[in-house]
Amino acid sequence: MKKQLITRRSLLAGTAAAGALGLSGFPARADVQWKKYAGTKLEVMLAKGPRGDNLQKYIKEFTELTGIQVESEQIPEQQQRQKAVIELASGKPSFDLIHISYHVQKRQFEKAGWLADLTPYMKDPNLTAPDLVDTDFSAAGLQYAKNDKGQMLSLPWSVDYFILYYNKELFQKKGVAVPKTLEEMVVAAEKLTDAKEGTFGFVGRGLRNANMALWTNFYLNYGGEFLDAKGNILTDGPEAVEATKLYQRLLTKCAPPGVAGFNWMESMASFTQGRSAMWIDADGWAPPLEDPAASRIVGKVGYTVVPAGPKGQFSSTYGDGIGIAAASKNKEAAYLLCQWVASKGQGARLLQAGGGVPFRNSIVSDAEVAKGVKQQEWLKSVIDSAKISKLGLPVVIPVAEYRDLVGAALTATLSGGDPATELKKAHEQFRPILERSEKA
Amino acid sequence: MKATVEVAPGAADMAAPGQELQKPSYWPFVVPALVVVLAIIIFPWVFTIWMSLNEWKVGSPITFVGLANYMRLPTDPRFVEAVGHTIVYTALSVALPLIFGTLAAVVFHQKFPGRGFLRGIFIMPMMATPVAIALVWTMMFHPQLGVMNYLLSLVGLPPQLWVFHPGTVIPSLVLVETWQWTPLVMLIVLGGLASIPIEPYESAKIDGANFWQMFRYITLPLIAPFLFIAGMIRMIDAVKSFDIIFAITQGGPGSASETINLYLYSVAFIYYDLGYGSAIAVIFFVLIVILAALLLYLRQRTVWTEIGGGA
Numbered sequence: 001m002k003k004q005l006i007t008r009r010s011l012l013a014g015t016a017a018a019g020a021l022g023l024s025g026f027p028a029r030a031d032v033q034w035k036k037y038a039g040t041k042l043e044v045m046l047a048k049g050p051r052g053d054n055l056q057k058y059i060k061e062f063t064e065l066t067g068i069q070v071e072s073e074q075i076p077e078q079q080q081r082q083k084a085v086i087e088l089a090s091g092k093p094s095f096d097l098i099h100i101s102y103h104v105q106k107r108q109f110e111k112a113g114w115l116a117d118l119t120p121y122m123k124d125p126n127l128t129a130p131d132l133v134d135t136d137f138s139a140a141g142l143q144y145a146k147n148d149k150g151q152m153l154s155l156p157w158s159v160d161y162f163i164l165y166y167n168k169e170l171f172q173k174k175g176v177a178v179p180k181t182l183e184e185m186v187v188a189a190e191k192l193t194d195a196k197e198g199t200f201g202f203v204g205r206g207l208r209n210a211n212m213a214l215w216t217n218f219y220l221n222y223g224g225e226f227l228d229a230k231g232n233i234l235t236d237g238p239e240a241v242e243a244t245k246l247y248q249r250l251l252t253k254c255a256p257p258g259v260a261g262f263n264w265m266e267s268m269a270s271f272t273q274g275r276s277a278m279w280i281d282a283d284g285w286a287p288p289l290e291d292p293a294a295s296r297i298v299g300k301v302g303y304t305v306v307p308a309g310p311k312g313q314f315s316s317t318y319g320d321g322i323g324i325a326a327a328s329k330n331k332e333a334a335y336l337l338c339q340w341v342a343s344k345g346q347g348a349r350l351l352q353a354g355g356g357v358p359f360r361n362s363i364v365s366d367a368e369v370a371k372g373v374k375q376q377e378w379l380k381s382v383i384d385s386a387k388i389s390k391l392g393l394p395v396v397i398p399v400a401e402y403r404d405l406v407g408a409a410l411t412a413t414l415s416g417g418d419p420a421t422e423l424k425k426a427h428e429q430f431r432p433i434l435e436r437s438e439k440a
Numbered sequence: 441m442k443a444t445v446e447v448a449p450g451a452a453d454m455a456a457p458g459q460e461l462q463k464p465s466y467w468p469f470v471v472p473a474l475v476v477v478l479a480i481i482i483f484p485w486v487f488t489i490w491m492s493l494n495e496w497k498v499g500s501p502i503t504f505v506g507l508a509n510y511m512r513l514p515t516d517p518r519f520v521e522a523v524g525h526t527i528v529y530t531a532l533s534v535a536l537p538l539i540f541g542t543l544a545a546v547v548f549h550q551k552f553p554g555r556g557f558l559r560g561i562f563i564m565p566m567m568a569t570p571v572a573i574a575l576v577w578t579m580m581f582h583p584q585l586g587v588m589n590y591l592l593s594l595v596g597l598p599p600q601l602w603v604f605h606p607g608t609v610i611p612s613l614v615l616v617e618t619w620q621w622t623p624l625v626m627l628i629v630l631g632g633l634a635s636i637p638i639e640p641y642e643s644a645k646i647d648g649a650n651f652w653q654m655f656r657y658i659t660l661p662l663i664a665p666f667l668f669i670a671g672m673i674r675m676i677d678a679v680k681s682f683d684i685i686f687a688i689t690q691g692g693p694g695s696a697s698e699t700i701n702l703y704l705y706s707v708a709f710i711y712y713d714l715g716y717g718s719a720i721a722v723i724f725f726v727l728i729v730i731l732a733a734l735l736l737y738l739r740q741r742t743v744w745t746e747i748g749g750g751a
Contacts, residue, residue, distance in 0.1 A: 078710075085499070089498045089499055108712075206693070208691075256584055257584065258584070260604050260606075407694075412606070412694045415606050
């Protein structure tokens with residue numbers, strides 16, 4: 001209840017501030033006509049997870065504010081993506097709003113023209129609160145949400161930075177310092193590995209496809225770029241080979257057996273059992289790590305940024321947004337909901353619950369909001385990651401093929417494959433696919 | 441008004457010579473079935489073939505490309521590998537349940553106390569849902585926490601990576617498949633055993649045949665038709681196996697357990713390349729038809745030899 005009050009107040013404060021600015025001229029202009037579409041019914045298709053939960057939990061407030069009825073459905077990510085594509089391709093989607101994964105769907109959705117352009121709505125003071133301006137979104141968010149023509153096709157909702165989780169107790173036991181560079185990290189991981197005791201220095205995704213999200217952290221820090229100016233894929237170059245060697249070394253010498261089949265869930269299981277000392281993954285896992293019912297390492301988890309590589313320090317960034325189907329008949333009403341989803345109040349709740357990090361700078365840098373975050377160390381790692389954020393996958397249409405093929409090459413190195421050979425083989429397969437899809 | 445006038449004499453004409461009344465009237469009975477068959481079997485197939493001749497990606501315009509999708513298949517290493525995996529996986533998951541199922545059937549054909557109860561227990565795996573089974577086995581295969589490695593350690597064997605290593609993933613999956621489908625083979629073979637007359641065994645005993653000889657020269661030839669049926673059912677099941685592999689490894693590690701079916705799924709529903717996916721589906725279908733035809737042919741031949749032998 002208390003949290004709700006704060007939200008309302010901050011929302012009102014924003015409006016009031018805008019009103020004060022407008023004292024000189026048109027005070028009425030700043031008012032969003034929230035009630036204008038009362039009685040409209042909206043359908044939202046969400047991917048299952050904390051973002052969807054956050055929307056569903058507080059959606060009544062939106063209905064109170066606008067009189068718009070909202071039906072929403074959370075579907076597991078993989079199926080949600082399939083369903084969305086099939087429905088959008090049919091031209092008559094059953095939903096007005098769609099929760100999209102930028103790192104997978106951006107190019108595909110843009111090319112197919114499935115999303116409505118939000119730019120005119122954002123300029124309309126009857127529809128948009130004055131605090132919602134595109135400059136408030138982080139660079140990565142804008143890069144994701146805007147197409148080549150600079151149109152906003154969605155509102156950036158929640159960003160995933162990759163951070164380093166570490167087990168303070170194991171570090172202390174072995175007298176190891178928190179690594180600042182990838183090289184230090186490997187050395188630390190080797191020191192922390194004690195196969196006899198069943199503890200390992202590092203754990204992370206080895207599973208094909210999922211592992212790309214981890215590997216790109218190394219690749220970017222070795223100075224890699226995904227595409228050249230002509231759109232050619234570069235991830236089999238010397239930086240990629242070096243990054244893969246590091247990946248191979250960490251996951252074969254310092255990781256639990258069977259890591260080739262680990263996704264984030266298996267990695268998290270090993271980490272929460274206190275079996276692995278370090279884990280690099282998306283930033284959303286603080287709540288389960290600090291939950292006594294699910295974790296044996298409550299209060300012993302350290303959070304920090306991904307260590308620097310020889311060519312810089314970056315955190316692989318992924319994200320999702322909320323957009324409106326171009327075929328929707330209730331675009332204005334749907335836009336009001338988009339705005340509410342990306343609002344300061346909802347963003348603060350998401351951040352405070354540890355379920356995600358809003359793309360909006362005004363939320364992340366708000367001291368009041370920060371006070372409500374339980375794990376201050378986690379928050380710091382997230383804020384620091386934001387400064388070194390870089391998109392974690394190439395923005396191309398066949399992302400899924402890319403992740404599968406190159407991901408399989410990475411997995412193959414875990415059972416002894418040679419990094420250079422495996423990468424080359426994967427790219428030989430991927431290049432024609434990329435060419436075909438970008439040409440079409 | 442005019443129409444009714446015209447129809448009425450027509451109907452009267454047909455009704456008059458009794459026999460002709462039947463001729464047009466059977467169509468209404470055929471049509472529903474015909475429509476259903478056309479709609480759910482013929483049309484999807486024709487449409488799949490049509491899709492396979494197009495560059496058909498969801499969200500992109502469709503262009504006719506002729507056989508280009510088919511030309512892509514032999515040059516696609518993932519497809520070629522998937523064919524290999526499918527063959528190995530199928531061969532193993534037909535052979536092993538057949539062997540163990542036959543052995544189990546021979547054992548359960550004997551009369552011993554508690555036989556009915558034990559039979560009941562033995563066929564339980566068959567009754568479970570494959571996905572649920574897959575999830576349980578995934579836990580059992582876990583290299584650190586799973587019970588499989590614990591069992592190995594009891595007999596002094598080193599821990600294995602099971603489904604987490606490209607070299608052992610297919611045998612491990614076949615283990616699950618074998619565990620689940622051996623009972624089916626057993627049931628079929630038990631039926632076969634029950635139908636064998638007792639006389640050949642009696643005369644064989646008089647002639648001094650031992651257990652193995654009786655099995656090899658009497659039991660096996662007589663249950664051969666049943667083994668063929670079991671083998672055919674298993675073969676078709678194993679070729680199109682999806683649930684267990686998908687739930688346990690999703691084709692991994694890497695693509696070490698990716699069968700045609702799994703690859704097809706990825707191409708069509710994750711890469712949204714419906715044209716290429718359809719081409720794979722068409723080839724896959726042709727493969728299954730050939731396999732089934734071959735088995736049917738072989739089965740027919742055994743029946744003939746059997747009759748020939750009998751005569």
